[in-house]
Amino acid sequence: MPATDVILRPDWPNLSEAIARSGELVDDQRPLNAQQLVARCMGNLDFAARVIRKFASRFEEDVCELTTSLDQADAPAVARIAHRLKGTAANAAVDQIQQIAHTMEALARDNKLGEVRPLVEQLNLAWDRFVEYMNPEATRPSAPPQALGN
Amino acid sequence: MNTPAHNPRVLVVDDDDLTLDMLSNALAHFGYDVTIAHNGREAMEWIRTGQYRLVVSDWEMPEMSGLDLCRCIRERGRCHYIYVILLTSRSGTHNVVEGLNAGADEFLSKPFDPQELLVRLRVGERLLSLESRDVTIFSLAKLAESRDLETGEHLERMREYCRVLAEYLAMQPKFKPLIDGEFVELIYLTSPLHDIGKVGVPDRVLLKPGRLDEEELAIIREHAAIGGRTLDAASAAYPEAEYLQMARDIAWHHHERYDGTGYPHQLSGTDIPLAARIVALADVYDALTTQRVYKPAFSHETARDIIVEERGAHFDPDLVDAFLACEERFIEIRRRLDHDHSQLRPAVATVEVTPEIAFAT
Numbered sequence: 001m002p003a004t005d006v007i008l009r010p011d012w013p014n015l016s017e018a019i020a021r022s023g024e025l026v027d028d029q030r031p032l033n034a035q036q037l038v039a040r041c042m043g044n045l046d047f048a049a050r051v052i053r054k055f056a057s058r059f060e061e062d063v064c065e066l067t068t069s070l071d072q073a074d075a076p077a078v079a080r081i082a083h084r085l086k087g088t089a090a091n092a093a094v095d096q097i098q099q100i101a102h103t104m105e106a107l108a109r110d111n112k113l114g115e116v117r118p119l120v121e122q123l124n125l126a127w128d129r130f131v132e133y134m135n136p137e138a139t140r141p142s143a144p145p146q147a148l149g150n
Numbered sequence: 151m152n153t154p155a156h157n158p159r160v161l162v163v164d165d166d167d168l169t170l171d172m173l174s175n176a177l178a179h180f181g182y183d184v185t186i187a188h189n190g191r192e193a194m195e196w197i198r199t200g201q202y203r204l205v206v207s208d209w210e211m212p213e214m215s216g217l218d219l220c221r222c223i224r225e226r227g228r229c230h231y232i233y234v235i236l237l238t239s240r241s242g243t244h245n246v247v248e249g250l251n252a253g254a255d256e257f258l259s260k261p262f263d264p265q266e267l268l269v270r271l272r273v274g275e276r277l278l279s280l281e282s283r284d285v286t287i288f289s290l291a292k293l294a295e296s297r298d299l300e301t302g303e304h305l306e307r308m309r310e311y312c313r314v315l316a317e318y319l320a321m322q323p324k325f326k327p328l329i330d331g332e333f334v335e336l337i338y339l340t341s342p343l344h345d346i347g348k349v350g351v352p353d354r355v356l357l358k359p360g361r362l363d364e365e366e367l368a369i370i371r372e373h374a375a376i377g378g379r380t381l382d383a384a385s386a387a388y389p390e391a392e393y394l395q396m397a398r399d400i401a402w403h404h405h406e407r408y409d410g411t412g413y414p415h416q417l418s419g420t421d422i423p424l425a426a427r428i429v430a431l432a433d434v435y436d437a438l439t440t441q442r443v444y445k446p447a448f449s450h451e452t453a454r455d456i457i458v459e460e461r462g463a464h465f466d467p468d469l470v471d472a473f474l475a476c477e478e479r480f481i482e483i484r485r486r487l488d489h490d491h492s493q494l495r496p497a498v499a500t501v502e503v504t505p506e507i508a509f510a511t
Binding site: 039040041042044047050051054055058083084086087088090091092093 | 167
């Protein structure tokens with residue numbers, strides 16, 4: 001799901017619910033480490049929600065730039081964008097995306113762009129898991145139209 | 151007033167807006183005043199204002215990296231110290247060495263942990279406060295010296311005597327709980343401020359060459375209260391500064407006597423702060439063994455006899471015992487730091503010692 005579609009939802013992200021659900025998952029299956037994010041935001045849920053929205057808006061731009069740089073075989077640019085994405089994801093405590101971006105950055109610095117490209121798909125899958133985790137009701141196919149807030 | 155004059159300022163440098171927002175939010179939560187810069191060059195502009203002593207900077211930034219920023223900060227040289235924490239996702243010894251070589255003081259892993267950030271900033275603040283402390287004490291000591299009829303060597307000898315006594319007491323079971331290494335260091339630093347209140351004594355009294363009358367003696371004795379009140383105010387404004395508390399105790403009480411007949415509060419025994427009891431003996435020993443406008447220098451032996459005579463009267467008996475145990479070190483300090491000592495020595499044997507002469511003020 002495109003990031004812009006997600007962040008336009010008025011009820012997104014629902015951090016309180018995400019925090020409540022986070023105890024149900026083990027660390028490496030949890031798309032968002034909500035407790036860590038909220039702690040880093042000094043307990044301010046509104047601020048943490050702004051951080052998530054900022055991350056979401058950047059994610060789409062970064063993936064777009066990343067794909068373009070891969071098409072141009074521009075390894076330094078790929079490394080730079082992956083580094084930026086890694087930092088943003090780390091700040092937002094979106095651990096899985098952070099880890100994939102970290103691997104991409106390392107491969108790009110070693111000029112192994114052929115191994116980076118398959119990771120873009122992993123990145124998108126991780127993003128979809130993250131969005132669904134953040135608001136499972138809104139991402140169900142049967143969600144009523146009014147839930148989209150349009 | 152029990153709070154510092156202002157919140158500590160922190161300059162946060164990062165090319166990433168999200169990191170800047172999150173760091174600013176956490177630092178504001180901890181009570182810091184935060185200024186942000188988006189790159190090293192912008193940061194240097196802020197640093198040149200002289201308002202920032204704590205910097206948290208990203209390592210990798212376009213235009214000027216965190217390492218280059220560290221180098222620029224250290225090249226300033228002439229100004230006060232700036233504590234720099236580098237934010238990095240890098241690990242490995244070579245990166246740490248590179249960062250330290252560039253002038254970083256600390257490292258903070260990305261993504262930052264707020265509690266770790268706070269702890270590292272507190273370390274920086276402690277280090278900076280030591281620099282501020284030394285500058286403050288040096289300035290006040292110079293001010294005190296400007297109103298002291300004796301030379302700077304008097305203050306130098308006195309602090310050495312105080313250190314010797316404190317070090318000895320620190321090894322005695324009775325004083326072990328009261329005196330540690332920090333106490334010894336603080337009394338060495340703050341004892342030269344004992345007469346800071348003399349800045350408030352008029353010249354006609356302080357510089358009068360002859361004997362002082364009762365009214366003039368009362369005026370000069372005011373110096374203890376003047377110094378005490380001044381340092382009281384400073385200590386109240388900065389309650390975390392232990393050195394100000396000790397300096398205040400010394401200024402107020404270094405003329406108290408163990409038997410309660412001193413001034414300004416007629417405190418007695420252990421009601422007199424320990425630091426003040428130590429300074430009292432060191433100050434009198436130095437006054438006795440050096441030439442003053444109202445008396446020649448007495449020999450060490452004469453000074454020792456007077457001090458022993460005053461055991462339990464003017465001086466804390468434990469301090470007198472400590473003095474006797476450390477006699478040789480007192481003699482050595484006097485030999486090393488009293489340049490007029492050898493010329494004065496022949497005259498001292500002929501002087502009749504009276505309490506009036508021995509304890510002029």
